[in-house]
Amino acid sequence: MSGPPPPVDWSAWWERPGRSGVLTDFDGTLSAIVEDPSRAVALPGVSAVLASLATSLGMVAVVSGRPVAYLGDRLPGLPTVALFGLYGLESLRDGRLEVAPAALAWQEAVSSTARRAAAEVPAGVEVERKGLAVALHFRRRPELAGLVAAWAAEAAAGTGLLAQPGRFSVELLPPLRADKGTVVEDAAAGLDAVCFIGDDTGDLPAFAALAKARREGKTTLAIGASSAEQPQALAGAVDVMVEGPEGALAVLRELADGLAGGRGGRSAGAPA
Ligand SMILES: [Mg+2]
The missing domain is CATH 3.30.70.1020 (Trehalose-6-phosphate phosphatase related protein; domain 2)
Known part of the structure; x- marks a missing residue:
């Protein structure tokens, strides 16, 4: 069992949820790594916490190298959660599937x-x-x-x-400039606070996009989900490491609980 979640500062998300977003990888971040990739499933509770977050946050999205169909099979019934597949080459938002024409x-x-x-x-x-x-x-x-x-x-x-x-x-x-970084960059343009959670090499461009958004004045939070197979560059690319998918789920629950409890009103004197 994981211990208590590490300290993650969600105050900006609690204060202005409509201007805040959470984007997350799927495999190894919301699901345990399994030997047969077709058998990966979301941890119990993931769908509920994503649905809960989507009732308050400006954006909740799952961003993956997998096809949208794969994500939709594993996270069914979440029309308000945006699914970005194939590194953003396809997306499903509000029931609309879009494929990059190129x-x-x-x-x-x-x-x-x-x-x-x-x-x-x-x-x-x-x-x-x-x-x-x-x-x-x-x-x-x-x-x-x-x-x-x-x-x-x-x-x-x-x-x-x-x-x-x-x-x-x-x-x-396809040799197109699509990676998780472009998805995060597009999302950050419409938000004041943006978080990304990931565990693998394919998530590094997303963390780089967060760093760029931070330099431009946004509030950002880069969370890495640890694993026995994590790439060496991961820990240096994030603000905080959590213990695998269970740790990622724990910090998402903390965010959701804070939103549900109206903790946004509490932190007027808290440091930014
Ligand atoms: Mg992953």
């Missing part, structure tokens, strides 16, 4: 690469079709990391797709 042009390259991968990569490497991207997972065969990286690099060179390393995986995706 990404559609790469659909055939992604499909043919997925077919080739299924035929060519060794057994034990899982080929995950993600619509506008394809991921090669070598968690079960970590000794094949180099081989998979070389295969992906060659496929990228041949198609123009981008090969992006992840945790025990490489993804091939």
Whole structure:
């Protein structure tokens, strides 16, 4: 069991919830890491706390490298929570699915690469079709990391797709400037206070976007969810580390409890 949540200063979120937002990664942040990525599920209580936050905050969003459909399956019935899939290349907000037009042009390259991968990569490497991207997972065969990286690099060179390393995986995706940082940057433009929670390499651009927003005068909070596999750069990129998905859920509950309890009125004399 995790101990008490670490001190996180939510005062700006409590004071002006309508001008505040929380964006969070899914895998490893709201769900435990599992060997078969298709079996990842949200921790119990995640949907309830996201729904609760969305009743007061200006924005609540889940931002993932997964497709929107994957997120929607795992977080059903949350129309007020925005889902950003494939690093923002697709989004579902207020029931409307949007796909970046530039990404559609790469659909055939992604499909043919997925077919080739299924035929060519060794057994034990899982080929995950993600619509506008394809991921090669070598968690079960970590000794094949180099081989998979070389295969992906060659496929990228041949198609123009981008090969992006992840945790025990490489993804091939359209070479567009979409990453979690662009999602956070867009969100921050409409907010005074913005938080991002993440656990992995793909979250680092989101934390960089928070740092930029802070330099521009926004209140920001970067939270890292720890894991045995966390990238070295994570701790240095965040304001606070919490203990895995349970820790992330605990700080989100703290935020939600404060909003529900009207703690915003309490902190007039508190330091900013
Ligand atoms: Mg993650």
